[in-house]
Amino acid sequence: MKKKKLVIFGTDDFAQLAKFYFTADSEYEVCGFVVDKEYLIEDSFCNLPAVALEDAEEKFPPSEYDMFIAIAYTHLNEVREQKYHEYKRRGYKLASYISSKATCWYEGNEFGDNVFVFEDNTIQPYAKIGSNTILWSGNHIGHHAEIGNHVFITSQVVIAGRVVIGDNTFIGINATINDHIRIAERNIIGARALIARNTKPNSMYVDKITKKVLQNVNDSTFFFGKSVKSVGGDKDGV
Structure with missing residues (x-):
């Protein structure tokens, strides 16, 4: 079967990983890369052509190529x-990738565009994943959970059933979200x-150990100038 043509925005580690996964485990053939002009250092990346944004539509017309935006969580996902x-x-159609090594029943699941789901994620029935959202490897997404748009979930995160995750949220390694919780x-x-x-x-929510480290470096207004809220410990959550 002839594969669809794909171009990836980005030339960093995530872009290289996206190229690997799309090539090894999808219906797409990766044909090249696009970056902002000021970041175009060479005219190739991963042995494929790389072009500036201004030249993208001529080199990779949207009528022939789909696009994947391979940007991580810079500025709380705003750049992506x-x-x-x-x-x-x-006019580009934005491609999604769901690893064949992820556990996903697809019963009642919904996925937006420009979604990337790495291996070993468990996505239970009726969970919904919004557009432009990244799930790194090894997470649990519970039944009927709703993950918003432009979200980045790292690894070994547990999101229980009926949780709602708001747009432009970042969730760090080994975080746990109890059932029916709403993350703004x-x-x-x-x-x-x-x-x-x-x-x-x-707002930012960190465990007590991390809060202590941030305070020790006088960084309690980390990220967007908001106070750091402590969670965790033996008994307490948010």
Whole structure:
């Protein structure tokens, strides 16, 4: 079967990984890369052509190529969000990748575009994954959970049933979100954090050990200038 043509935005580690996974485990043939002009150092990447954004539509016309935006969580996913909207306006269909080594029943599941699901994720029935959202390897997404748009979930994260994750949220390694919890938009959930209550928008929640480290370096307004809220420990959550 003839494969669809794909071009990837980005020339960093994530772009290289995306190229590997799309090539090894999808219906796509990766044909090249696109970056902003100021980041175009060489005219090739991973032995494929790399072009500046200004030349993308001529080299890789949207009528012939789909696009994947391979940007991680820079500025709380806002950079990836900007490129997502820009390339949709340019007429590109944005591709998604769901690893064949992920456990996904597809019963009642919904996936947006420009989604990337690495291996060993478990996505239970009726869970919904929003557009432009990245699930790194080894997470549990519980039944009827709703993951918003422009979200980045790292690894070994447990999201229980009926959880709602707001847009532009980052969830760190080994975090746990109890069932029926609502995570507001633009949250940072730190590594190892236990979230047992609903959160507030534009806030960061970290475990006690991490909070102590941040305070020791006088960095309690880390990321977006908001106070760091401590969670975790033997008994307490948010």
